[in-house]
Amino acid sequence: MNARTLLTMALAAAVAAGPAVTTALAAGEMFVPLLVYRTGPYAPNGIPLANGFNDYFNLINDRDGGVNGVRIAFEECETQYDTKQGVECYERLKGRSPVLVNPFSTGITYQLIPKAPGDKIVVHSSGYGMTASADGRWFPWVFNFPMTYWSQASAFVKYVAQQEGGTDKLKGKKIVHVYHNSPYGKEANPTLETLARDLGFELTLLAVDHPGQEQKATWLQVRRLNPAWIYVSGWGVMNQVAVKEAAAIGFPMDHVVGNWWTGTEADVVPAGEGAKGYKSMTFHAPGHGFKVHQDIFKHVYDKGKGAAKREDVGEVLYNRSIINAMLDTEAMRLAMTRFGNKPLTGEQLRWGMENLNVTEKRLEELGMKGMLRPLRMTCENHEGNGTAAVQQWDGKKWTIISDWIEPMRDVVRPKLEAAAVEEAKKLGYVMRDCAKEK
Amino acid sequence: MSDDLSFFFLLMSNGLLIGLMYSLIALGFVLVYKATDAINFAQGEFVMIAGFVTAGALMVWGAPLWVAVALALVSLVAFGFVLERVMLRRLIGRPVIAVVMATIGLAAILRGVGPFVIFSGTKPLPLPIRDEPFMLGPIFIPPIQLLGAGVSLAFLAGFGWFFLKSRKGIAMRAVADNQQVAMAMGIDVERYFGVAWAMTGVVSALGGILWGNLLGVDVNLALVGFKVFPVVILGGLDSIPGAIIGGLIVGVVENIAAGYVDPYVGGGTKDFAPYVLMILALMIRPYGIFGKRIIERV
Numbered sequence: 001m002n003a004r005t006l007l008t009m010a011l012a013a014a015v016a017a018g019p020a021v022t023t024a025l026a027a028g029e030m031f032v033p034l035l036v037y038r039t040g041p042y043a044p045n046g047i048p049l050a051n052g053f054n055d056y057f058n059l060i061n062d063r064d065g066g067v068n069g070v071r072i073a074f075e076e077c078e079t080q081y082d083t084k085q086g087v088e089c090y091e092r093l094k095g096r097s098p099v100l101v102n103p104f105s106t107g108i109t110y111q112l113i114p115k116a117p118g119d120k121i122v123v124h125s126s127g128y129g130m131t132a133s134a135d136g137r138w139f140p141w142v143f144n145f146p147m148t149y150w151s152q153a154s155a156f157v158k159y160v161a162q163q164e165g166g167t168d169k170l171k172g173k174k175i176v177h178v179y180h181n182s183p184y185g186k187e188a189n190p191t192l193e194t195l196a197r198d199l200g201f202e203l204t205l206l207a208v209d210h211p212g213q214e215q216k217a218t219w220l221q222v223r224r225l226n227p228a229w230i231y232v233s234g235w236g237v238m239n240q241v242a243v244k245e246a247a248a249i250g251f252p253m254d255h256v257v258g259n260w261w262t263g264t265e266a267d268v269v270p271a272g273e274g275a276k277g278y279k280s281m282t283f284h285a286p287g288h289g290f291k292v293h294q295d296i297f298k299h300v301y302d303k304g305k306g307a308a309k310r311e312d313v314g315e316v317l318y319n320r321s322i323i324n325a326m327l328d329t330e331a332m333r334l335a336m337t338r339f340g341n342k343p344l345t346g347e348q349l350r351w352g353m354e355n356l357n358v359t360e361k362r363l364e365e366l367g368m369k370g371m372l373r374p375l376r377m378t379c380e381n382h383e384g385n386g387t388a389a390v391q392q393w394d395g396k397k398w399t400i401i402s403d404w405i406e407p408m409r410d411v412v413r414p415k416l417e418a419a420a421v422e423e424a425k426k427l428g429y430v431m432r433d434c435a436k437e438k
Numbered sequence: 439m440s441d442d443l444s445f446f447f448l449l450m451s452n453g454l455l456i457g458l459m460y461s462l463i464a465l466g467f468v469l470v471y472k473a474t475d476a477i478n479f480a481q482g483e484f485v486m487i488a489g490f491v492t493a494g495a496l497m498v499w500g501a502p503l504w505v506a507v508a509l510a511l512v513s514l515v516a517f518g519f520v521l522e523r524v525m526l527r528r529l530i531g532r533p534v535i536a537v538v539m540a541t542i543g544l545a546a547i548l549r550g551v552g553p554f555v556i557f558s559g560t561k562p563l564p565l566p567i568r569d570e571p572f573m574l575g576p577i578f579i580p581p582i583q584l585l586g587a588g589v590s591l592a593f594l595a596g597f598g599w600f601f602l603k604s605r606k607g608i609a610m611r612a613v614a615d616n617q618q619v620a621m622a623m624g625i626d627v628e629r630y631f632g633v634a635w636a637m638t639g640v641v642s643a644l645g646g647i648l649w650g651n652l653l654g655v656d657v658n659l660a661l662v663g664f665k666v667f668p669v670v671i672l673g674g675l676d677s678i679p680g681a682i683i684g685g686l687i688v689g690v691v692e693n694i695a696a697g698y699v700d701p702y703v704g705g706g707t708k709d710f711a712p713y714v715l716m717i718l719a720l721m722i723r724p725y726g727i728f729g730k731r732i733i734e735r736v
Contacts, residue, residue, distance in 0.1 A: 039657075040657070041661060043553065043657050181704070208705065213661050214692065217696030217708065218696060220445065220697065221697065237656075240560065248569070248580050250571075266656065269561065270560055270653065270654020271562070272564055272569075
């Protein structure tokens, strides 16, 4: 083996693993590219996400004939959760005049944010991406509703405070954040650090490097620190190993809380009985007991068009994906009330996203009552008024165990606005006046 | 014992145990290289497929554990034989890059085959061993790591004996040394190639079961294959004792880096530290600690 052999091998593998795309757009359709990762190390997470989008768009097309009669054309492009491949997918599919893109990767989102205003394509990073982009005055083309990482982290601290008997009881308590050593994993750190200073708890940050399949040393440190609570921001194999390691050091699992990307079936199943009691944040309910699922079974699966296995419908990431797709189509529907029932432009959809108001009544009509909280967007606030909840694994299924938790908006929003100024400066953006657009 | 000292011992014990589990995977790589001179870049995927077969038999088809383990062993041995017969035999005498590219292609295919044919998503691979760690003073040892270390040592000793003392093992070494001379001495070279790949199948099957229990089974299981490279470069590509020593070094270095360096630099050293060692080894002793030094007359 020599260096030349290795280099040749690496180049050949990189070329062979390039993204793949297909088919053309028919008249009277709106195109939405799906940047998916059904292969690669994150495939166990990527598959249910991709399946949910496919099934929901098929439901809208087959049951309703599209959004107000405008069918949604969609096409998958494989990114392998790789930023470079994701950008390539975006560039290739851009020629088909998409109205929005869901990058499904914080890394890809960061790369697409600067492109969005020029291309006039809405970027919707639902519950991930750049937190600062939630300030719509600086980032008119980017939306991250229903919540950002920072709001989520503040909701976690609020939950811990509730469990401990009040915010004042946090003083002196040790909290460890075990995070994926990537921009995504680090997102919650500034909020946790601010809250640690404000509320007096002792925060320790422990990074786990990609992919995270061996993290015993990290958990030995956790054992030595003996914290009261552990917050985990992981992804892929890191999650399942973290849950197993937490159980292996004998840490009480009901004091280990993952973020909402660290709370799926794939994260807990490998740990078996050891995962019982493990908690995670979420912004929606798990399970397939909602009317929307019955509609999906009836209109998609019974016709042999289901993307997933029937028994996988209702998994955490599947549900997250159909909610993401629902929010996108609701924004389209709203935009059509203003611009007419015809294929929208990116700018028209952007208006729909910015004025989105998904009420309790509308959720009931959509078959999603109780699945998530009503949501409202504004020109200034692109993460909306989302709330989080805590779910717990009982060894067989996830169950929501908390009330809906309002994030600490008073703490998060000023920091978010300051960060938005910083990030927008780097991109040379000018702040718009939302008052003039109302 | 002070808290710092017990932390050190915990890191060391974990490093040694996990290192032995790396050695088991590396052994599969060494067996093929030792016997056929081929570099198998699909070693991690062999392990992954073994995990898929075992977890699939257990969790999808409802087979008892012994049937699942037997199925994994038989499947991987058969796979090794078939692979050698159908693909690798045709590459004998071709440049080394041909085998490298073939195994890379094979790795990509296997990563697709597991989820496509057996199951998608993540499945556990439960073994009838306790989850609670054994406590030895301040040190706690997870039973799966103890089992993994035991299996690794047993196989490393067994294969060590096989290559040093058995007739077949010596014949395999002869094949690896010089195929034409071995053939002239009446050794059935192609047969021994098949045996080597089948032996790798056995090791991979056991690696897949042990690592599958530790990590859960999905495509990520193949990532343990990445650990093979620093292990075999450090220990020596063709050395079974080298696989043990290399595994132990990588395990310990990873844990020491993660325990003492990562907290100060925000992470990142655990995974690259073994590769730094690997590069140093390539610069100072490119044939590894126990590897055979090849001297060519020019």
